[in-house]
Amino acid sequence: MLTVSELSRATQVTPDAIRHYVRFGLLVPSRNPDNGYRLFNGHDINKVKFICRAKGIGFSLRDIQIIFDHSNDGQSPCPAVREMIQHRINENRNKLAELNNLQNRMDAALARWETMPDGELDSEAICHLIEAIT
Numbered sequence: 001m002l003t004v005s006e007l008s009r010a011t012q013v014t015p016d017a018i019r020h021y022v023r024f025g026l027l028v029p030s031r032n033p034d035n036g037y038r039l040f041n042g043h044d045i046n047k048v049k050f051i052c053r054a055k056g057i058g059f060s061l062r063d064i065q066i067i068f069d070h071s072n073d074g075q076s077p078c079p080a081v082r083e084m085i086q087h088r089i090n091e092n093r094n095k096l097a098e099l100n101n102l103q104n105r106m107d108a109a110l111a112r113w114e115t116m117p118d119g120e121l122d123s124e125a126i127c128h129l130i131e132a133i134t
Contacts, residue, residue, distance in 0.1 A: 001030075001039040011048040018048065024061050026051060026068065058088045109133060 008015045021027045022038065027047060029038035047068075054064050063084050070077035112132070119128035 001032075001041060002044070003037050003039065007040045007044060007048065010045050011052070013048055013052065021048065021051060021061075024065070026061065026065060057085070058092070059084065 002010065004015050004018050007013075008018055011018075018027065022029060027040065027044055029040050029044070031037070032039055051061075051064055054067065055061075059067070066080060066084070067077040070080055109129075113129045116129060116132065119125060125131060
């Protein structure tokens with residue numbers, strides 16, 4: 001049996017991350033009756049490594065819980081995993097398109113502002129550079 005710090009060292013994950021996974025329900029340790037410490041087993045090492053791998057390719061903790069639930073129910077999680085990753089890919093493509101549009105607007109604004117003089121403060125204007133954007 002491993003304590004939080006021992007599991008942390010074995011998986012190279014911070015103790016706070018281990019505790020977070022416990023609070024989230026991804027890890028369910030037993031308790032030492034003498035001191036109340038959380039105790040983990042060897043299977044928990046594999047679970048933490050799995051969590052790290054899954055997070056590394058874009059799965060959320062909620063996704064990982066769904067994967068664990070499928071596995072615990074004796075079902076292959078692979079179809080759900082494919083569906084989840086396709087959803088994440090679509091989300092990422094949409095976010096990238098939004099970021100590219102924002103970058104283009106920022107580049108255009110900066111190019112325009114380089115030829116504009118600094119504005120004078122008055123009671124109506126806050127920053128004429130931003131106010132000039134249409």
